[in-house]
Amino acid sequence: MLTEKTGGIKSLLFGGLVTFLRICLFKVIATGPIPEHIAFIMDGNRRYAKKHNFAEGSGHKAGYSSLVSMLGHCYELGVKYVTVYAFSIDNFKRRPDIVKFLMDLMLEKIELLLGEEGLVNQYGLRIYFIGNLKLLSEPVRAAVEKVMKATENNKRAVLLVCMPYTSTDEIVHAVKQSCENKRREIQTPVATKLANGASEGVEVMMELRKLANINLVDVEKHMYMGVAPDPDILIRSSGETRLSNFLLWQTANCPLYSPAALWPELDIRHLVWAVLNFQRSYPYLEKKKQKKISE
Amino acid sequence: MLTEKTGGIKSLLFGGLVTFLRICLFKVIATGPIPEHIAFIMDGNRRYAKKHNFAEGSGHKAGYSSLVSMLGHCYELGVKYVTVYAFSIDNFKRRPDIVKFLMDLMLEKIELLLGEEGLVNQYGLRIYFIGNLKLLSEPVRAAVEKVMKATENNKRAVLLVCMPYTSTDEIVHAVKQSCENKRREIQTPVATKLANGASEGVEVMMELRKLANINLVDVEKHMYMGVAPDPDILIRSSGETRLSNFLLWQTANCPLYSPAALWPELDIRHLVWAVLNFQRSYPYLEKKKQKKISE
Numbered sequence: 001m002l003t004e005k006t007g008g009i010k011s012l013l014f015g016g017l018v019t020f021l022r023i024c025l026f027k028v029i030a031t032g033p034i035p036e037h038i039a040f041i042m043d044g045n046r047r048y049a050k051k052h053n054f055a056e057g058s059g060h061k062a063g064y065s066s067l068v069s070m071l072g073h074c075y076e077l078g079v080k081y082v083t084v085y086a087f088s089i090d091n092f093k094r095r096p097d098i099v100k101f102l103m104d105l106m107l108e109k110i111e112l113l114l115g116e117e118g119l120v121n122q123y124g125l126r127i128y129f130i131g132n133l134k135l136l137s138e139p140v141r142a143a144v145e146k147v148m149k150a151t152e153n154n155k156r157a158v159l160l161v162c163m164p165y166t167s168t169d170e171i172v173h174a175v176k177q178s179c180e181n182k183r184r185e186i187q188t189p190v191a192t193k194l195a196n197g198a199s200e201g202v203e204v205m206m207e208l209r210k211l212a213n214i215n216l217v218d219v220e221k222h223m224y225m226g227v228a229p230d231p232d233i234l235i236r237s238s239g240e241t242r243l244s245n246f247l248l249w250q251t252a253n254c255p256l257y258s259p260a261a262l263w264p265e266l267d268i269r270h271l272v273w274a275v276l277n278f279q280r281s282y283p284y285l286e287k288k289k290q291k292k293i294s295e
Numbered sequence: 296m297l298t299e300k301t302g303g304i305k306s307l308l309f310g311g312l313v314t315f316l317r318i319c320l321f322k323v324i325a326t327g328p329i330p331e332h333i334a335f336i337m338d339g340n341r342r343y344a345k346k347h348n349f350a351e352g353s354g355h356k357a358g359y360s361s362l363v364s365m366l367g368h369c370y371e372l373g374v375k376y377v378t379v380y381a382f383s384i385d386n387f388k389r390r391p392d393i394v395k396f397l398m399d400l401m402l403e404k405i406e407l408l409l410g411e412e413g414l415v416n417q418y419g420l421r422i423y424f425i426g427n428l429k430l431l432s433e434p435v436r437a438a439v440e441k442v443m444k445a446t447e448n449n450k451r452a453v454l455l456v457c458m459p460y461t462s463t464d465e466i467v468h469a470v471k472q473s474c475e476n477k478r479r480e481i482q483t484p485v486a487t488k489l490a491n492g493a494s495e496g497v498e499v500m501m502e503l504r505k506l507a508n509i510n511l512v513d514v515e516k517h518m519y520m521g522v523a524p525d526p527d528i529l530i531r532s533s534g535e536t537r538l539s540n541f542l543l544w545q546t547a548n549c550p551l552y553s554p555a556a557l558w559p560e561l562d563i564r565h566l567v568w569a570v571l572n573f574q575r576s577y578p579y580l581e582k583k584k585q586k587k588i589s590e
Contacts (some may be wrong), residue, residue, distance in 0.1 A: 035387065097468070166547075167543075167547065168511060168544070168547065169511075171514070171544075172509070172510060172511050172514060175470045175509055175514060176474070176508075176509055178470070179474060179477075179509055182474075183503050183504070186503075187500065187503065190500075190503070191500070200518070203486075204485065205482065208478050208481075208485070209478070210484065213469060213471075214470055214471055214474055216463060216464075216467050216468070219466070219467060219470060240550070241536070241550045241551040241552065241553075242546075242547075242548055242549060242550050243546065243548075244548060244549060245547040245548065246546065248543040248546075248547055249466075249502065249543060250543060251537075251538065251543075252461075252463065252537075252538060252540040252543055253537055253538075253540065254485065254537060255535070255537050255538060256536040256537070256551065257536065258536075263331070269379065270575045289319070
């Protein structure tokens with residue numbers, strides 16, 4: 001007869017066995033190259049709630065649990081950087097009550113991350129929030145800044161939460177910053193020339209010409225995502241193969257893997273499959289990278 | 296007994312039947328929405344040659360035939376814009392003899408396009424070459440400019456040949472152009488202010504500040520691809536799901552379809568499948584687009 005106690009022991013043993021098998025599997029996989037950076041588009045939370053007739057918000061809650069276990073798998077596997085698309089700038093166009101719900105959920109989960117048993121302590125995580133933070137409401141912005149400050153000395157692993165983010169916004173921001181820097185560079189010479197009585201303005205115009213000298217390196221330097229190397233794998237759940245304005249600049253040479261599973265259904269099998277595919281094409285992609293560096 | 300003549304008639308009849316069936320199929324598909332713009336990454340020409348033990352260049356020749364029939368299918372189906380990734384800026388790093396072979400092939404095929412029975416006449420094509428044309432050798436640049444000039448009044452359909460192109464190069468080019476335009480905008484006011492004796496330079500500095508006011512619209516206006524709407528479908532052959540620095544900016548919301556077939560093996564079935572998938576997700580994507588416009 002199965003008593004509560006023996007049931008508990010059995011489930012404990014089973015849990016231990018699963019963990020043991022996972023560790024073994026990861027050790028086998030880690031004999032090959034491990035991606036340094038994996039990015040996720042967490043698509044399908046709302047569809048998951050609909051599919052199971054759950055309340056609208058439950059999909060996102062299930063999505064958060066899925067995120068926590070996926071992050072655990074990634075860091076255990078030895079992936080250093082994980083980026084997630086948490087909130088697009090376009091999401092602000094959703095119903096105000098949905099936006100509010102998502103922001104409240106974010107605030108609640110941020111506290112959990114920093115808690116004693118949270119991911120931050122467990123994996124020595126440094127957390128960045130990537131995007132146009134000025135668009136966040138005051139309490140959320142304060143919370144994300146607190147998290148970034150609190151984790152800034154952690155070095156073992158990195159989590160990048162894109163929120164509120166779109167790639168085109170990131171690129172335009174980087175361009176503006178590059179222009180602003182160029183302007184600052186010429187400001188002093190222009191002022192000096194004016195003070196010296198450059199009344200013809202020819203010399204001032206010569207300085208102005210430097211402004212169009214913005215290049216790839218300038219723009220790249222000012223990308224929000226400049227704190228991490230480019231992703232090696234991009235995974236989008238729900239079988240969608242669009243990038244939805246996520247890391248367009250950084251995924252130019254990164255394969256997209258889009259399993260049919262909704263985000264809360266995504267599990268270790270999908271991750272393992274993506275990493276095995278990465279290992280298969282690793283020699284080819286590495287050769288391409290080396291070629292680029294040697295140029 | 297099958298004589299040469301009856302064989303000829305049979306194959307003519309069979310060819311006619313295939314064309315008839317294709318027209319019927321296209322008519323059925325055209326009852327749904329048709330993508331306005333399809334973009335292709337023509338991957339796998341060299342692998343095709345290897346697979347069949349052909350000489351290295353034969354893969355690209357087979358690839359060209361495949362392109363011609365794919366273009367025919369697209370335009371017959373009612374797609375107005377087709378973009379192909381013909382030559383990446385990174386391709387210049389290939390062996391010089393391969394680069395030369397590809398450029399010679401390009402010159403030869405450009406002549407064919409313009410010929411009496413070529414695609415240009417058949418579909419009333421306007422052809423654009425998209426990318427950093429300054430990187431092309433003199434005869435190739437002259438040829439592509441001739442084609443663009445010769446077809447500039449055609450309106451029925453458009454072919455965009457990306458060559459030599461990368462998306463990051465396109466974005467940086469657009470940024471430089473935007474900066475240059477801003478510089479030109481402030482040049483006259485600055486000169487006037489200097490002439491009026493703005494010796495303190497405060498007013499000049501105020502003008503300089505405008506330089507950092509570059510926005511999304513400025514950058515978009517200067518994209519090489521600004522001559523066409525964003526693609527509705529991106530198809531990459533050979534099962535690869537990377538974008539390889541192709542149309543990163545323009546495919547933010549465009550699904551990627553990556554059949555396993557190598558480029559010379561890609562045929563009407565893959566196109567039909569991609570279009571049917573487009574039609575399936577059309578209502579959702581259109582709703583998203585409308586939302587964006589109404590903002």
